[in-house]
Amino acid sequence: xxxxxxxxxxxxxxxxxxxxxxxxxxxxxxxxxxxxxxxxxxxxxxxxxxxxxxxxxxxxxxxxxxxxxxxxxxxxxxxxxxxxxxxxxxxxxxxxxxxxxxxxxxxxxxxxxxxxxxxxxxxxxxxxxxxxxxxxxxxxxxxxxxxxxxxxxxxxxxxxxxxxxxxxxxxxxxxxxxxxxxxxxxxxxxxxxxxxxxxxxxxxxxxxxxxxxxxxxxxxxxxxxxxxxxxxxxxxxxxxxxxxxxxxxxxxxxxxxxxxxxxxxxxxxxxxxxxxxxxxxxxxxxxxxxxxxxxxxxxxxxxxxxxxxxxxxxxxxxxxxxxxxxxxxxxxxxxxxxxxxxxxxxxxxxxxxxxxxxxxxxxxxxxxxxxxxxxxxxxxxxxxxxxxxxxxxxxxxxxxxxxxxxxxxxxxxxxxxxxxxxxx
Amino acid sequence: xxxxxxxxxxxxxxxxxxxxxxxxxxxxxxxxxxxxxxxxxxxxxxxxxxxxxxxxxxxxxxxxxxxxxxxxxxxxxxxxxxxxxxxxxxxxxxxxxxxxxxxxxxxxxxxxxxxxxxxxxxxxxxxxxxxxxxxxxxxxxxxxxxxxxxxxxxxxxxxxxxxxxxxxxxxxxxxxxxxxx
Ligand SMILES: Cc1cc2nc3c(=O)[nH]c(=O)nc-3n(C[C@H](O)[C@H](O)[C@H](O)COP(=O)(O)O)c2cc1C
Ligand code: SF4
Ligand code: FES
Numbered sequence: 001x002x003x004x005x006x007x008x009x010x011x012x013x014x015x016x017x018x019x020x021x022x023x024x025x026x027x028x029x030x031x032x033x034x035x036x037x038x039x040x041x042x043x044x045x046x047x048x049x050x051x052x053x054x055x056x057x058x059x060x061x062x063x064x065x066x067x068x069x070x071x072x073x074x075x076x077x078x079x080x081x082x083x084x085x086x087x088x089x090x091x092x093x094x095x096x097x098x099x100x101x102x103x104x105x106x107x108x109x110x111x112x113x114x115x116x117x118x119x120x121x122x123x124x125x126x127x128x129x130x131x132x133x134x135x136x137x138x139x140x141x142x143x144x145x146x147x148x149x150x151x152x153x154x155x156x157x158x159x160x161x162x163x164x165x166x167x168x169x170x171x172x173x174x175x176x177x178x179x180x181x182x183x184x185x186x187x188x189x190x191x192x193x194x195x196x197x198x199x200x201x202x203x204x205x206x207x208x209x210x211x212x213x214x215x216x217x218x219x220x221x222x223x224x225x226x227x228x229x230x231x232x233x234x235x236x237x238x239x240x241x242x243x244x245x246x247x248x249x250x251x252x253x254x255x256x257x258x259x260x261x262x263x264x265x266x267x268x269x270x271x272x273x274x275x276x277x278x279x280x281x282x283x284x285x286x287x288x289x290x291x292x293x294x295x296x297x298x299x300x301x302x303x304x305x306x307x308x309x310x311x312x313x314x315x316x317x318x319x320x321x322x323x324x325x326x327x328x329x330x331x332x333x334x335x336x337x338x339x340x341x342x343x344x345x346x347x348x349x350x351x352x353x354x355x356x357x358x359x360x361x362x363x364x365x366x367x368x369x370x371x372x373x374x375x376x377x378x379x380x381x382x383x384x385x386x387x388x389x390x391x392x393x394x395x396x397x398x399x400x401x402x403x404x405x406x407x408x409x410x411x412x413x414x415x416x417x418x419x420x421x422x423x424x
Numbered sequence: 425x426x427x428x429x430x431x432x433x434x435x436x437x438x439x440x441x442x443x444x445x446x447x448x449x450x451x452x453x454x455x456x457x458x459x460x461x462x463x464x465x466x467x468x469x470x471x472x473x474x475x476x477x478x479x480x481x482x483x484x485x486x487x488x489x490x491x492x493x494x495x496x497x498x499x500x501x502x503x504x505x506x507x508x509x510x511x512x513x514x515x516x517x518x519x520x521x522x523x524x525x526x527x528x529x530x531x532x533x534x535x536x537x538x539x540x541x542x543x544x545x546x547x548x549x550x551x552x553x554x555x556x557x558x559x560x561x562x563x564x565x566x567x568x569x570x571x572x573x574x575x576x577x578x579x580x581x582x583x584x585x586x587x588x589x590x591x592x593x594x595x596x597x598x599x600x601x602x603x604x605x
Contacts, residue, residue, distance in 0.1 A: 091572050167470050329532075334529060
């Protein structure tokens with residue numbers, strides 16, 4: 001049972017077309033809502049029942065988020081879709097945009113209807129030119145068919161959607177930085193509260209959801225909240241897109257039920273490449289704490305199981321690492337990323353990411369000092385929970401986890417000025 | 425609530441906007457301006473910078489940024505802030521083809537180092553440099569959201585995935601050939 005929701009047009013020839021989407025039940029949910037005049041409360045309740053949790057990384061219940069908006073407040077209210085897809089390891093939203101853009105469009109319209117929204121913006125990362133063009137073409141198809149824009153299907157409900165292209169900045173995936181970026185500023189996260197539901201885009205009430213979260217909405221409405229929930233397991237409703245990459249034979253995006261054993265996902269992805277052994281897995285994008293391979297083989301792909309191992313499901317980006325890889329070198333690269341991408345507003349993040357990277361880099365290069373391990377422990381603790389946005393935590397968590405599970409590799413680098421793996 | 429969210433103010437608005445860019449460029453920028461509320465023209469700044477950068481052979485100059493500021497009624501400093509914050513804007517001359525190689529984790533463990541090494545050798549430059557003939561710039565970038573095709577790079581608007589040294593050669597060969605026009 002795969003590709004049941006967001007990727008359900010994938011088996012078709014040119015799956016991105018409106019005709020393909022409609023042949024798979026596309027826009028049925030929107031038609032039903034508009035003709036039967038289904039109430040906003042009913043839609044939000046259905047989304048709550050579905051157990052859908054934010055697919056952008058934080059896993060916040062989508063229905064609950066929608067209920068925070070004051071629907072009767074006058075003036076503009078916005079739906080913003082987060083297609084910034086910047087968390088290393090993640091490449092699923094790109095496939096939704098390329099292969100099933102109408103699911104996202106229908107989801108955004110329904111979300112707009114449910115919160116009394118007036119317009120939607122989809123923030124697509126600037127490098128995604130092909131997905132952006134697909135999305136624009138799909139918007140045009142939907143407008144031409146009367147499904148988007150003024151007076152949708154003659155219902156009196158109007159809602160338009162626009163694409164916004166990013167410019168290459170990971171931090172813009174953070175929801176308030178993303179809003180700043182749409183407003184034509186540099187993408188620096190805002191202090192919260194106020195939350196976007198109160199004070200969002202252009203200072204107006206705004207709901208921000210990930211591409212996959214929104215693309216899941218039409219089927220939740222069409223087939224029912226229970227149907228979606230029962231695809232998954234307790235606390236993790238539905239199916240989910242997993243982007244699996246690394247040292248495997250058949251990397252790619254797999255839409256599978258929540259709760260699927262990791263071992264099955266690994267098998268779908270063709271197993272380990274060239275017969276090397278599974279060493280470790282980063283289960284939810286590069287900020288998710290690493291999990292040793294043996295332990296990972298016992299886990300299932302859902303929020304609770306991954307959390308029980310001290311990590312997080314995040315964006316569902318599974319990076320599979322084989323036993324040729326040096327964990328110090330990996331962490332060197334990961335810590336460089338967060339150092340590069342810190343927006344610099346908060347001292348613990350700006351300075352801490354630099355410290356972590358410099359220390360890990362010198363360990364990797366055989367210049368580690370005996371006190372470095374303690375220093376790293378100390379720096380991570382000084383960052384976590386002390387910053388405006390979660391990028392600080394995202395930078396510190398992998399460092400803490402790599403050291404926890406692979407301390408001996410770091411120690412070996414410090415003591416012997418060389419690598420344990422492969423004699424480098 | 426004392427919170428405010430307002431666009432940048434510019435008192436000395438330029439009236440002769442038609443003199444700033446060609447009609448084609450203006451039409452393209454205006455398409456973006458139309459997406460946002462009327463008072464939020466500045467929301468189109470990222471698009472405008474990209475459009476003029478593409479038109480200028482891949483990089484921005486202060487003159488171009490000032491024109492974008494004039495066109496969108498923004499203070500120039502606000503435009504510089506945007507242009508310097510986002511990695512896709514180039515503030516120095518780049519080669520005709522900018523090769524953006526991902527070296528983040530998934531690409532790294534799938535061999536992006538070999539790809540970088542191969543590119544550096546073939547082009548005779550290091551990451552961050554441009555070939556003397558101005559044809560190629562090599563740029564290291566962060567995860568481009570295509571890790572399933574690691575190792576990968578982007579040239580222009582195009583992604584190239586599952587790279588091998590042989591594939592890299594054939595891509596560069598064909599780029600060198602169409603250099604005539
Ligand atoms: C540094 C940082 C980067 C993020 N990048 C993304 C991203 O690329 N895509 C995304 O959907 N969410 C990203 N998020 C999470 C968003 O802030 C937000 O929680 C999410 O878009 C909400 O949508 P959801 O509830 O549907 O997941 C990021 C968060 C942080 C702190
Ligand atoms: S935590 Fe880092 S990225 Fe986030 S606002 Fe602070 S400095 Fe910027
Ligand atoms: S790590 Fe290279 S594309 Fe994601």
